Amino acid sequence: MFQKMTALAWKDTIIRFSSRTELLFFLILPLVFTVLLSGGVGTGQTGAGDNRIVLLVVNQDGSEPANTLIRALAASDVVRIEEEPLAEAETRFADEAAPALLVIPAGFGAAVLDGSTAVLDLRQLPNNNNANAADRAVQTAVSDISAPWIAARASLQEAEQLAPFADDAARQAYFQQAADLAAALLADEPQRVSVTQPEAALTEANTYDQAAHQSAGQLITWVFIPLLGTSALLAFERRYGTLRRLLVTPTRKATYLLGTIFGQFSTAVVQMGILVGFGIVVMGVNWGRSPAGLAIMLLTFGLSSVAFGVMMATFVKTEGQANNLSIMLGMSMALLGGCWFPIELFPPAVQTAVHVLPTTWAMQGLADLVMRGAGVAEILPEAAVLSGFAVVFFVVGIVRFRYE
Amino acid sequence: MSEPILTTKDLQKSYGDNQAVKGITFSVLRGEIFSLLGPNGAGKTTTISMLSCLLTPTGGTAVIDNHAIPQDSLAIRRIIGVVPQEIALYDELTARQNLQFWGQMYDMKGKALKQRVDEVLEQVALSDRANDRVETYSGGMKRRINIAVGLLHKPQLLFMDEPTVGIDPQSRRRILDMVRDLRDEGMTVLYTTHYMEEAEELSDRVGIIDHGRLIALGTQEELKQVVGEQETVRLNFGEGHEANGHADLFNGVDGVLAATSLDGEIVLSVKEAAAVLPAVVTRANSAGLPIRAIEIEEPNLEAVFLHLTGRALRD
Structure with missing residues (x-):
C-alpha cells in the first residue's frame, strides 16, 4: 500500500512541477510578498539594532505623574519614545516619520492627583499596524501605572483630611511617595493563584513584529492555496479517465485518496520548511522558539488545508472550476484570517466571525509562536481546532467523493 | 481454446428508468478474440465497465476465472487488463514514467517492472520515444501507449474498448496486428468496436449488440448464415x-x-x-x-x- 501511495505522490509531484510557472506560486511569490510586506529583509526583531516603533512624545505637563508615564513607556519592548516640542513633533508626524504621537497635556498631573479624568492625546497614522501597536503600548503603560496612582490618591485624600499640605510641591511629593510605595507593595503582592508562563512569553508580551507577522501570514497564504488545489487534481483524474483506469487496477479507493493526499501534504511540508528557513535566515524572524510547537502547528495546518481541498473536490466538476475556486477562496480566507493584516484592524464582530476559518486559527497559533514566544502548551488550543477542521473536512470529502 | 474464462448470464445495468444493458448472456473462451460489435450507444462500454468492476450490475451474473463480479473485484482486477476508449495517460509524464507508474499500481516493482516496461515499449514500437513526454506524441502513438499500459502485468483477459477510434490508418493497422499477436501468444481478448471490418478481421467469435441486447452470437460463418x-x-x-x-x-x-x-x-x-x-x-x-x-x-x-x-x- 505504501509503495502505491509513494508512486501516486511522486506522479503528482512530477505533474505539478512539469510547468515552470508552478515555481512562481511555490517559491517566488511567497518570498517576494514576504519581503515586500515586511518592509525589507532583516527587519525582524531578532535582527541587530533597536527595531522598536518610534513614538513621539510631547510633555506639556512636566508633573511627576507625566514623568512616571514617560518612564513606563521608555521601558516598553514595543515603542521607542522620542521626546520633542509640540511643533517639531507635529511636523515629524505629518511627514509620517513616526506612526504615532502622544501629547501629555498641561493639567494631566493635577487631574491624576484630583481623581478627575486625566486626558491623553494620542494621534495615529490611519490603517497602520505600527500605530495600532503603539496604541496598545500606551494603554499597557497607563494600565501599569494606574493601580499605584489610585492607591496614592486615596492616601493623599486621607492625609489632607488629617492636616492640609503646606504647598502644592509638598502635596505632589506626598503623592509620588505614596505611589512609589503602592507600586512596591503591588509588586510584592502575595498571590493565591499562580499562573506560570514561559519566560519569553512574559518578557515579550504584546510585541508586534511586522516581519514575523508577514513571514507567518504569507506562509499560510501560499501553502493554503495549492493545498486547496488538491481539488483540481482530483477533478482532473475524474474528468480525463485516469481515475477510472486507476480503479480497474488492484488499487483500493482508500489507497488512491491517501496517496494523493500524501503527495500534496509532503510538498506542502517542503514548502513550509523553505519559507520558515527564509524567515529565519533572510528576514531575521525568530521561528525557533519552540520547534515542537512549530511542528505541531504546521502539521495540523497542512492537514486541515489538504482536507479542505478534498472536500472542495466534491463540489466542483472540472479542474478549471477547482483552480479558480482555490485562488478565490484561498486569498479571501487568508485575508480574513489575518494573514495579510492583523485581525485587530477588523470590526469586533468580524474578528469574532472569522474564527470559523482554519486560516484564522493557523495565523493565531503561528503568531503566538513567532511573536509572543508561546510554547507547545499555548498553541494546543489552535492545533486542536485545526485538527477538528481536518477531521470534519476529511469525513465530508470522503463520504461525498464521486469516483465516476 | 475450449473452456470459458468469462461467462455472463442475463447481465443488466439500469440508471433509473434507463436500461443501458438489458440482460446479455455470453461466454468468452480462453485464447480467443471475442468481439462485441454494435453501433455507438449500444451498451458495449457499459458492459466492459461492469466486467472490469467499475460499475455494479443491477441484475444477472458475471464470472471471470471463477471469480464473481462484484464480490471478488480485487482478484478480478489482477486477472484482467483494460484498454479504455479514452486515452487515460498523464500527458506531463514520459511514456516510461507513465508505464512505471501504472506498473506500480499493478503491484510490480524493481527490476521486474523495469524489464517489463522495456518489453511493452518494444511491443508497441515506441522504445525510441520512451523518454519523451506523452504530450508530444501523435494520437496514434498515444493509443499505443494506452494499450501498453493494459499489457504491463500480462493479464489473462484483456478488455479493449474501441481502441482504434480517431486514429490514422497506419496506426490502426499496427494496433490490429498487435491484437492478433496477443491472441497468438495465448492472451484472451474481449474487443469492442463499431467497425465491421475490424470485427471481421480479428474475431474468432462475434456478439452483435444493439440497444443493450445481444441480438446475435457466433463465429462469423455462423452469423453469415443468418442472412442466408x-x-x-x-x-x-x-x-x-x-x-x-x-x-x-x-x-x-x-x-x-x-x-x-x-x-x-x-x-x-x-x-x-x-x-x-x-x-x-x-x-x-x-x-x-x-x-x-x-x-x-x-x-x-x-x-x-x-x-x-x-x-x-x-x-
Whole structure:
C-alpha cells in the first residue's frame, strides 16, 4: 500500500512541477510578498539594532505623574519614545516619520492627583499596524501605572483630611511617595493563584513584529492555496479517465485518496520548511522558539488545508472550476484570517466571525509562536481546532467523493 | 481454446428508468478474440465497465476465472487488463514514467517492472520515444501507449474498448496486428468496436449488440448464415446527388429485402444481385439519381446487422 501511495505522490509531484510557472506560486511569490510586506529583509526583531516603533512624545505637563508615564513607556519592548516640542513633533508626524504621537497635556498631573479624568492625546497614522501597536503600548503603560496612582490618591485624600499640605510641591511629593510605595507593595503582592508562563512569553508580551507577522501570514497564504488545489487534481483524474483506469487496477479507493493526499501534504511540508528557513535566515524572524510547537502547528495546518481541498473536490466538476475556486477562496480566507493584516484592524464582530476559518486559527497559533514566544502548551488550543477542521473536512470529502 | 474464462448470464445495468444493458448472456473462451460489435450507444462500454468492476450490475451474473463480479473485484482486477476508449495517460509524464507508474499500481516493482516496461515499449514500437513526454506524441502513438499500459502485468483477459477510434490508418493497422499477436501468444481478448471490418478481421467469435441486447452470437460463418444467400449491393451516386433520404425508394423493388443509406451510399440487402440490378437501376434513373458505381458484396457482418435491425451499423 505504501509503495502505491509513494508512486501516486511522486506522479503528482512530477505533474505539478512539469510547468515552470508552478515555481512562481511555490517559491517566488511567497518570498517576494514576504519581503515586500515586511518592509525589507532583516527587519525582524531578532535582527541587530533597536527595531522598536518610534513614538513621539510631547510633555506639556512636566508633573511627576507625566514623568512616571514617560518612564513606563521608555521601558516598553514595543515603542521607542522620542521626546520633542509640540511643533517639531507635529511636523515629524505629518511627514509620517513616526506612526504615532502622544501629547501629555498641561493639567494631566493635577487631574491624576484630583481623581478627575486625566486626558491623553494620542494621534495615529490611519490603517497602520505600527500605530495600532503603539496604541496598545500606551494603554499597557497607563494600565501599569494606574493601580499605584489610585492607591496614592486615596492616601493623599486621607492625609489632607488629617492636616492640609503646606504647598502644592509638598502635596505632589506626598503623592509620588505614596505611589512609589503602592507600586512596591503591588509588586510584592502575595498571590493565591499562580499562573506560570514561559519566560519569553512574559518578557515579550504584546510585541508586534511586522516581519514575523508577514513571514507567518504569507506562509499560510501560499501553502493554503495549492493545498486547496488538491481539488483540481482530483477533478482532473475524474474528468480525463485516469481515475477510472486507476480503479480497474488492484488499487483500493482508500489507497488512491491517501496517496494523493500524501503527495500534496509532503510538498506542502517542503514548502513550509523553505519559507520558515527564509524567515529565519533572510528576514531575521525568530521561528525557533519552540520547534515542537512549530511542528505541531504546521502539521495540523497542512492537514486541515489538504482536507479542505478534498472536500472542495466534491463540489466542483472540472479542474478549471477547482483552480479558480482555490485562488478565490484561498486569498479571501487568508485575508480574513489575518494573514495579510492583523485581525485587530477588523470590526469586533468580524474578528469574532472569522474564527470559523482554519486560516484564522493557523495565523493565531503561528503568531503566538513567532511573536509572543508561546510554547507547545499555548498553541494546543489552535492545533486542536485545526485538527477538528481536518477531521470534519476529511469525513465530508470522503463520504461525498464521486469516483465516476 | 475450449473452456470459458468469462461467462455472463442475463447481465443488466439500469440508471433509473434507463436500461443501458438489458440482460446479455455470453461466454468468452480462453485464447480467443471475442468481439462485441454494435453501433455507438449500444451498451458495449457499459458492459466492459461492469466486467472490469467499475460499475455494479443491477441484475444477472458475471464470472471471470471463477471469480464473481462484484464480490471478488480485487482478484478480478489482477486477472484482467483494460484498454479504455479514452486515452487515460498523464500527458506531463514520459511514456516510461507513465508505464512505471501504472506498473506500480499493478503491484510490480524493481527490476521486474523495469524489464517489463522495456518489453511493452518494444511491443508497441515506441522504445525510441520512451523518454519523451506523452504530450508530444501523435494520437496514434498515444493509443499505443494506452494499450501498453493494459499489457504491463500480462493479464489473462484483456478488455479493449474501441481502441482504434480517431486514429490514422497506419496506426490502426499496427494496433490490429498487435491484437492478433496477443491472441497468438495465448492472451484472451474481449474487443469492442463499431467497425465491421475490424470485427471481421480479428474475431474468432462475434456478439452483435444493439440497444443493450445481444441480438446475435457466433463465429462469423455462423452469423453469415443468418442472412442466408443474401448479398449486399452498394449504390454510389454522382456528386451533387445525396443518397440520404432515398433508401425507401428501393424498398418496393422485387428482390430487395432491406435498403438503408450509409456514408452517402444506398446499401441494399438482396436475394440475388444479378436479378434485381436492372430494376434497381431503372428505379434510380426514374428518380433522377444517376448511379456512378455499383458494388456487390458477399454476405458480411454489416449485412447481418442490417438484416437483424433494418439499420446500418453506423446509422
